[in-house]
Amino acid sequence: MIVTATPGIKQIVREVWKPLALLFVWDVIVTATYFIIPFTAPSLPLTLFGSALVLFLGFRSNSAYQRWWEGRGLWGLMINASRNLARQARNLLPEEAREAKRAIVLHQIAYVHALRCQLRRQKPDTDVTRFLSKGDPALARANIANGLLDGTGRRIDDARRRGWIDTIQQAAMEAVLVDIANAQGGMERLKNTPLPVQYRFFPTLFTHLMCLLLPIGLVETMGLATPLGSTVAGLMFLAVLAIGDDLVDPFDNSPHDLPLSAMCRTIEIDLLQAIGDPAPPPLAPDKAGILW
Template structure:
């Protein structure tokens, strides 16, 4: 996640540098052709171009709103996961009389959130789990398709084995259900991409409009066409790239939900609740980006 106030000109240019450079070269070609080669056919009526630009802008805005809704839902679900993890730790430590069993439940939740982070990013979890689960359990998890869910189910089995009062067990079961529901929502976002109409067509329409832009402007702007067309095209290219970046919030990219930061925060909170001494610190931004 890029932190607010950290954007600068160099970052912005890198953000859309390649398509913007191609657009500028095309603007120069159109301008040169207009001035040095008889090409009256290059004239493009201003009104249709303005209407096309308005339609593309509305389309991009609607697509970006949809993409941001996915990003924000992903962040909301992880907020729910943070709260549910704290609640599970509190309930385990206060409702389960066997201190060792309660501590095991809390530590397993730490392993669970790290496994979920790596599951959503399609990364192998074994290095992170090796310090948090037994070797036997890790080996048994290697044949499982959904590692975090398997860890969660086994945690529930550990709780059931503690033979709690049914009322207390029901309270913890509600928290376990909240965790499962949050994971299901995250997997829905991960496994359900935006429809093809939102994923591909904006790129086609935006690039097509940028190709027509200098043709429509060259007659009125003349030699300043590369400047005017590039500036106008820059706005459309940025809108396109923003939607592309935030539509999939679990890709381990700089615009994603900061899963590493959130799971580290959960681990710190849960280990503090156990009274353990640790050297963990909150994740710090790297070059203005929180991972």
């Protein structure tokens, strides 16, 4: 996620130079053709088409931002639930269950890192394995994060069978695991369910068509300034289209997505400090102003 007030110049140039160059070349071709073979284009159809396209793109961008914000809300719930689980393990389990406390907390840290990797379509990294014992059965599961959550549930049940907690305390801890599982399910729904194809195909098609028609409708009025004016106007349409593309998948590991690594580090710090272990520093934005 870009956390600076404005994206860096290099980032902007990297994203827009190709469509800008293509737009400008097309605008120059249309302008040159107009002065060689003058033509007249009706302005009303272009105005109506542009107005309809703006509404279409605005609705699509709002839908994409709603997905992005829902993903952020679900990760906020994950952070809170992880803190609650660590606090319950620390306060409800007796001193003799010290190793069980640590196991629950460390497995929750491994869980959020595993979930981060799954949402980004990455293999489990060292942030997952360093909190687990060698050969942990959860690593053999298709859904490693869910396997780790199941393992935490078994540890809580084992604590109840050993008499360390009662059934009411077990139910309270299980309720937190349910919140965690519900948050994971919401994230997987966002990841595995793209916007309907109509929201992805038609806005792209109509935006590109609009960019092709712009210089034809503007050249009679703007003359030699058409390449500049049409390119800037086309860039605005392409920018709105790109905003929707950037936000539609909040877990895609791009500069515009949610900072999952930073949020996992926040959970790691809070949970390690809850059991008195040394914790790493928070993640900071890189030189480009991007927090991953």
